[in-house]
Amino acid sequence: MQGLIRTVILSTVLLSLSNCGEPAKTTAPGPGLPNLIVILTDDLGYGDLSCYGSHRIHTPHLDRMAAEGLKFTNFYAFPSCSPSRAALMTGCYPPRVGIPNVIGPTGPAWTSHVQYGLHPDETTLPEVLKTAGYATGMVGKWHLGHWPETMPRRQGFDFFFGLPYSNDMLPEDGYPDLPVYDDEKPVAYNPDQALITQWYTQRSLDFIRENKDTSFFLYLAHSMPHIPLFTGDAYADRSRQGVYADVVEEIDGSVGTIIAELKRLNLDENTLVVFTSDNGPWLTYGNQAGSAGPFREGKGTTFEGGMRVPMIARWPAKIDAGNISHRTASLMDILPTFAALSAAELPVAKIDGQDISALFTDFRHPAYAPDKEPFCYYRSGKIEAVRLGKWKLHIPHSFRFVDEVGDDGIRGGYAYTTTGLELYDLHGDPAEKYNVAEKFPEKADELERLIGKLQEEMNAEIRPPFYPAGDDQEAQTQVQ
Known part of the structure; x- marks a missing residue:
């Protein structure tokens, strides 16, 4: 009965709240600036879309989006939720902005060490775009701090509807009641998650319609396919391949x-839509986990399966249909790229992302030359591996692997082991099976020295997160 009441209350809120919050002051948008949409999924693996090789999950709309736009094959997130979202919002490696690990509300024992969030002094992607006159809205999962100072409305968004953190942080597992926010106020608790994708879609459509006459940025961060998994009635058992496939x-x-709504409103041609994921699949959930495709391991690791994710970009006015990019890129690159496309001001503080707008608009551009900048695989604030061109070096580090597979939403188990100094040629060995460090010792030594240099620089440049008043900041900093 309580679940029914929650559903009725939230459905009523969705129907009655037609405004998207009081917009913050912005400059007037320039003529012809593109609308910008980022759709971020949670725990979607590289191999979970049919356009990325899945034979189990049918994704005709994303397949069409890829056929009409640009598909990346070497696009990276970070190993877990909060660090990836920090990278997207700030254009920085996660430890630079003080978010090296997953954070959450007070609950189980692990949460006592992660009571912090993204500092309001950081310049976020929506704040960058507001300097160019954009309306900014967010729908979905935030997971960068649940205090008022760290929530989306205080981080540059004119409008927010969604959850402050993951959909599995529920009272039955020792967390507080899971709130649903409309702007800065909770409007329901512990929602019926079978309806959550529908709600997110509807509120996204509302935002687009209300801002159709100005340039807008929409960030839609789906809560799934992170467990627990639910679908609306129209998709229940639709795939005949289990609930994970139904959710996707x-x-x-x-x-x-x-x-379709962008087309109906005649906004389609000049709207850039980016679709991607926050990390690889949570493999210990077995038949309710995704697929890393050809890559090793999954979420929580710095192997390719943990960090390489799908990325599709569609912009009919600029991106030629059917293009594929093999360049290395990451979530950090979205902020400087969107800034370039909108003529917005970049943050004053140092960022790590690169402007890859040339990849969207001109395949003859020198940006298509081989990768020259290193990409660091960070986990818990430490560089565990680095990629430079085709070469990837792991330095010795602990990692987890599945030793007990879960089933039907019941989590399995992990075991832990340690890598050696391992060098892989990702062009010939994307699955990281064949360590060639002994065959190419000079390259291994070069990259090992590079990791040491980059880690030292990062350690000296880390900026603090936000801590709520009275928290033991020193203890949490030591844990980081």
Whole structure:
């Protein structure tokens, strides 16, 4: 009965709250600036879309999006939720902005060490775009701090509807009641998650319609396919391949609905839509986990399966249909790229992302030359591996692997082991099976020295997160 009441209350809120919050002051948008949409999924693996090789999950709308746009094959997130979202919002490696690990509300024992969030002094992606006159809205999962100072409305968004953190942080597991926010106020608790993708889609459509006459930035961060998994009635058992596939197909349907609305409003040609994921699949959940495709390991690791994710960009006015990019890129690159496309001001503080707008608009541009900048695989604030061109070096570090597979939403188990000094040629060995460090000792030594240099620089440049008043900041800093 309580679940029904929650559903009725939240459904009423969705129907009655038609405004998207009081917009913050912005400059007037320039003529012809593109609308910008980022759709971020949670725990979606590289191999979970049919356009990325899945034979189990049918994703016709995303397949069409890829066919009409640009598909990346070497796009990276970070190993877990909060660090990836920090990278997207700030254009920085996660430890630079004080978010090296997953954070959350007070609950189980592990949360006592992660009571912090993204500092309001950081310049976020929506704040960058507001300097160019954009309306900014967010729908979905935030997970960068649940205090008022760290929530989306205080971080540059004119409007927010969604969850402050993951959909599995529930009272039955020792967390507080899970709130649903509309702007800065909770409007329901412990929602019926079978309806959550529909709600996110509807509020995204509302935002687009209300801002159709100005340049806008929409950040839609789906809560799934992170467990627990739920779908609306229309997608229940639709795939005949289990609830994980049903969830991904419902998200695919949401993408199709949003693109159809852009076309209906004559916004499609000049709207850049980016679709990606926050990390690889949570493999210990077995038949309710995704697929890393050809890559090793999954979420929580710095192997390719933990960090290489799908990325599709569609912009009919600029991106030629059917393009594929093999360049290395990451979530950090979205902020400087969107800034370049909108003529917005970059943050004053140092960022790590690169402007990759040339990849969207001109395949003959020198940006298509081989990768020259290193990409660091950070986990818990430490560089565990680095990629430079085709070469990837792991330095010795602990990592987890599945030794007991879960089933039907019941989590399995991990065991832990340690890598050696391991060098891989990702062009010939993307699965990281064949360590060639002894065959190419000079390259291994070069990259090992590079890791040491980059880690030392990062350690000297880390900026603090936000801590709520009275928290033991020193203890948490030591844990980081």
